[in-house]
Amino acid sequence: MQSIKLVSTAQKDPAIQPLRLGERLREIRQQRKWTLDKVSAITGLAKSTLSKIENERISPSFDVVRKLAVGLGIDVPQLFASSSEIKASGRKTLTRAGAGRYHPTATYEHELLCVELTNKKMLPFKSVVRARSFAEFHGWVRHQGEEFLLVLKGRIAFYSEFYEPVMLDQGDCVYYDSGMGHACISVSEEDAQILWVCTPSDQLKTMMT
Numbered sequence: 001m002q003s004i005k006l007v008s009t010a011q012k013d014p015a016i017q018p019l020r021l022g023e024r025l026r027e028i029r030q031q032r033k034w035t036l037d038k039v040s041a042i043t044g045l046a047k048s049t050l051s052k053i054e055n056e057r058i059s060p061s062f063d064v065v066r067k068l069a070v071g072l073g074i075d076v077p078q079l080f081a082s083s084s085e086i087k088a089s090g091r092k093t094l095t096r097a098g099a100g101r102y103h104p105t106a107t108y109e110h111e112l113l114c115v116e117l118t119n120k121k122m123l124p125f126k127s128v129v130r131a132r133s134f135a136e137f138h139g140w141v142r143h144q145g146e147e148f149l150l151v152l153k154g155r156i157a158f159y160s161e162f163y164e165p166v167m168l169d170q171g172d173c174v175y176y177d178s179g180m181g182h183a184c185i186s187v188s189e190e191d192a193q194i195l196w197v198c199t200p201s202d203q204l205k206t207m208m209t
Contacts, residue, residue, distance in 0.1 A: 021065070022054040024079055028072060029054075043071030093117040100126065107131035107183075123198045126152065129186040134159055140181025145199035148175045149184070154192030156184045 029039055036054075040047045045067055052058045053068075060068075069076045093116045100111035109128040114120070131137065140161055149158070150173040158174055159165050161181035168174065168184075176182060178198060186192040 020056055021060065021079060022056045025050070025068065026054045028074075039071065043067045045071075091117060107136050107185075120200065123196075123200055125196050127194050127196060129154075129156055129184060129192040129194060131183070131185040132187075134183060134185060136185070137183045141183050142181045143178050143198075145178045146175070147178045147196060147198040149173060150195045152193040152195055154186055154188035154190055156192045156194065157187050158182070158184045 025039075029036070036047045036050050039045075039050055043050075045064060049058070049060075049064070053060055053064075065076060065079060069079055072079075093114045095113045095115075098111075100113045101115050103110040103112055103125075107130055109130060111126045113124045113126065134157075142161075149168075151168045151170050153170055155167060155169050157165050158168050159182060160176060166174075167187065184192075184194070
C-alpha cells in the first residue's frame with residue numbers, strides 16, 4: 001500500500017510550508033479534548049500507531065488515513081488543512097413547516113424561507129402555482145442569477161424563452177439561467193407546489209424584505 005507524501009510540494013518551493021499530518025491530528029485531538037485512547041477506540045488504530053503519526057515517526061498508508069477520517073467524522077482533505085484554512089461563519093436559521101413569510105402574487109403564492117438570515121448566497125422559497133395559463137403572466141419572468149426548481153406536489157408546465165415547454169411531475173427538477181425568460185403553470189387538478197432556490201438579485205431581494 002502506497003504511503004502519502006506530505007512534503008513534495010515544499011521541496012520544490014521552500015516558501016510553501018507543508019502541514020504535517022501528525023500536527024493536524026494532535027490539533028484536532030486537543031481541540032476535542034480527546035486522549036490517544038479515545039482516538040484509538042473510535043478509529044480502530046493502535047494507540048502506538050497514533051503516537052507515531054503525531055510524532056511524525058511514520059508515514060501512514062491511505063487506509064490508515066481513511067480510518068482516521070472516518071473515526072474523527074471529517075473528510076480526508078480536512079486532515080490536510082490547518083484550522084485557519086477551514087472557515088465557517090456558523091450562520092444557521094430554520095423555518096418550521098408553514099411558518100415562512102407569505103408573499104402572494106397573481107400567479108403564485110410564495111412562502112419565503114429562512115428570512116431571518118440576511119445577505120444569503122441562496123434564496124429559498126416554496127410556491128403554490130395558481131396560474132393555469134401562460135397568458136396570465138403578461139410576458140416572461142426574468143431576473144439576474146440562476147435558480148433551481150423542484151416539484152413538490154402536482155404537475156407543472158415549465159416555460160422557458162429558448163426551449164419548448166416541458167412537463168414536470170412530482171420529484172422532477174430543473175436548473176436554469178434566471179435571465180432567460182421563464183414561467184410555470186399548474187396542469188394538475190389541484191394547484192401544484194414547488195420549491196425554488198435562487199441566487200440573489202435586486203428583484204428577489206425586494207420580495208424578501
